Amino acid sequence: MRARIVYWGFTMFSRLNFRSIAALCLAATLLSAPAPASAAEDPGVPVNVSLAALSELPDSAQSSAPVIASGSLPGFTDHGTGVRVFASALPSAAYLNAMQPGDSFHRWPIAHGRADRSGGFKLRADLAAVPAEYRSSDGQVDLVLVAWDGRQQGETMVSAFSSPTLERPAAVATVKPDGAQKSQPSASFGKAWETCTTTLLSRGYKNNARIGESVTPDYKQTSWLTYTASQSVSLGTAMDMSNDSVGWKAGGTISRSSGFDASFAESALNRGYRLESELGYYKDVCYIVMNGYSYYNYTKWSYIPIRLTGGYSTEGVTVFSAPYCTGALAAGTWSRYDSAGSAWNWSIGFKISNLVGFDVSSTSNWDGNNRLYYKQPVSGKYKLCGNNTYPSSASRIIGAFA
Structure with a gap:
């Protein structure tokens, strides 16, 4: 029987049993879902970005936490609300290696921020506070970065380390607009109640x-x-x-x-x-159920390295x-x-x-x-x-x- 874990307005399904974070997940389910944001408040927020996380996590510009990722956002334009970037974590390599086809997970929200005048960004967070299922034993956290400007969006992946070294350098990434991904005004589909999952096919x-x-x-x-x-x-x-x-x-x-x-x-x-x-x-999917019908707003397929085999x-x-x-x-x-x-x-x-x-x-x-x-x-x-x-x-x- 698969466990069902709910947090940050999303659902994780897995054949695995994660008792170690049961209390954390239970507390997160008690968070009240935010009201749907208006298009004026959150123009073009990507459908795979959590509005709940955007409201709960501090903006990196106001955070004193360590920098976990930096880089540039070429090709994006400030249309009055800034160019934004959001980071969420993939499960750890050990977690991915334990998964079997049909198992699913939700990415854990980590940080968000905005581009500076030169188009650069810095995201700040305490990686030591990330749940163990999303963090390797040496402090590595694999990030999915999503950037958007209200009209365009794009994403990339990069690994961050809680204690960067020359052998495990600080995460630096470039995120460019992807014409295949379309941002949509949040209020157009009740995004606050949307579900996003990633399934191992x-x-x-x-x-x-x-x-x-x-x-x-x-x-x-x-x-x-x-x-x-x-x-x-x-x-x-x-x-x-x-x-x-x-x-x-x-x-x-x-x-x-x-x-x-x-x-x-x-x-x-x-x-x-x-x-x-x-x-x-x-396969990533984001969808919302309305009047008994599922509306899929985002679908993506990907190949991700699980492990080095030996x-x-x-x-x-x-x-x-x-x-x-x-x-x-x-x-x-x-x-x-x-x-x-x-x-x-x-x-x-x-x-x-x-x-x-x-x-x-x-x-x-x-x-x-x-x-x-x-x-x-x-x-x-x-x-x-x-x-x-x-x-x-x-x-x-x-x-x-x-």
């Missing part, structure tokens, strides 16, 4: 995320990569408002930690290093442009691990092409847990080159003849 989609690569000029210089369990990898998500074969687009990124170590063997082959990820296929492998890669080179290197082993430089990133590093028709990005920070090695067998014959700066701080690195 299916899972088990195994796809590889590239976390680095190495390229050598011959079969003498060799390379390898080590990855440890604590390292976080940022994986792209995908979303579609029509569930067709051409409407899919990048939907932001979600960070996942593996819980396992991967040591790739030393080799002179040109290789990409990959970790296997499992994705879930989800599988890892390599694939062939080609030489890429890397103009920033060292001088001739001495014999020995060189490694890239300094987090202060650029993270490894590739716009098509996470392959979802066999699922939705395009590839999205993957990002992995270089540090003591994620380290790339190049071994020079003799002195004076080889050098290393970076794609966007010199190898000690570059994102991508290749070997070459000196």
Whole structure:
């Protein structure tokens, strides 16, 4: 039998039993539903944004809580009421991994704010106060950001951390208008009594995320990569408002930690290093029941990484442009691990092409847990080159003849 939990004017359905937050949810059900806001008060508030949360949560401009996410809102215009952004939390990776097809959840409201004159935003909240089902053991909270200006709206995903580090950086996101999403005046459909749920339709989609690569000029210089369990990898998500074969687009990124170590063997082959990820296929719906009929105001399909499975492998890669080179290197082993430089990133590093028709990005920070090695067998014959700066701080690195 599925539990039914109600809060913030929404409903969560799940086969899981969450006694740990029963008291919290019971208290939230006692909140009186706000009266439907007029279009003049809340023009064009997206149907997937909770009016109850907007009224209950403090505006980030008046909050002293830590900044949990920042970024820019290009393409939006202030039509007199400001450009607004709202953050809600997805369940934690452990929660998502426990779900089975047919299980549903509601996103937990986190924060809201407005763009400044330059189009930037900062959202503030205490992530430690987020219910445990929405927060990982290391303080990670996965956010869905929705921005709107009364006429346009858009959304993206990003992971936030209660204690950001170089390995788990502060959440920075760009939210752009999406022509497939239409804002509607709140009063036009009694939004205050609307229900929004996200349902897992299916899972088990195994796809590889590239976390680095190495390229050598011959079969003498060799390379390898080590990855440890604590390292976080940022994986792209995908979303579609029509569930067709051409409407899919990048939907932001979600960070996942593996819980396992991967040591790739030393080799002179040109290789990409990959970790296997499992994705879930989800459907979001927002609807209201009036006179016995359900009116669906918002539907979205998405692929979201659930977990890194523990599988890892390599694939062939080609030489890429890397103009920033060292001088001739001495014999020995060189490694890239300094987090202060650029993270490894590739716009098509996470392959979802066999699922939705395009590839999205993957990002992995270089540090003591994620380290790339190049071994020079003799002195004076080889050098290393970076794609966007010199190898000690570059994102991508290749070997070459000196």
